[in-house]
Amino acid sequence: MVTAKRNFTHDVKFERQQEHILVTQGIYRYCRHPGYLGWLIWVLGTQALLANPICLAGFSIVAWKFFQERIAVEEQQLRRFFGESYTQYAAKTPTLIPFIR
Numbered sequence: 391m392v393t394a395k396r397n398f399t400h401d402v403k404f405e406r407q408q409e410h411i412l413v414t415q416g417i418y419r420y421c422r423h424p425g426y427l428g429w430l431i432w433v434l435g436t437q438a439l440l441a442n443p444i445c446l447a448g449f450s451i452v453a454w455k456f457f458q459e460r461i462a463v464e465e466q467q468l469r470r471f472f473g474e475s476y477t478q479y480a481a482k483t484p485t486l487i488p489f490i491r
Contacts, residue, residue, distance in 0.1 A: 412472045414479050421486045422479070423464075426457050430487060457487055 417424045430453055437446040468476045485491065 410471060412468075412475055412479065414483070419483070422483050423457075423461060423485050423487070426461065427486050429453075430457065454487075454489070458490055461485065461487075461490055 421427055433449050433453055434446060437449050465476075465480065469480075472479075
């Protein structure tokens with residue numbers, strides 16, 4: 391949120407605003423979706439610390455499914471907004487979320 395500033399929102403945008411820019415510096419240099427990765431680590435980490443294997447498995451499945459769907463929609467819009475610039479960025483920068491390219 392600090393690096394992306396005004397370009398970070400909690401909802402997927404379907405219309406590009408004039409002020410929207412493709413953020414590729416800071417943490418975005420290493421991870422395409424650092425907010426999602428952080429949330430995933432927090433959710434799974436809390437269940438691991440609580441030694442709750444059933445919830446750990448359940449949260450893993452639900453969170454992964456959410457990210458799989460959400461990231462697909464978000465990246466479709468980012469490719470529409472930024473074209474080849476986003477395609478090149480996505481090709482060299484991982485999500486770091488298992489099984490989501």
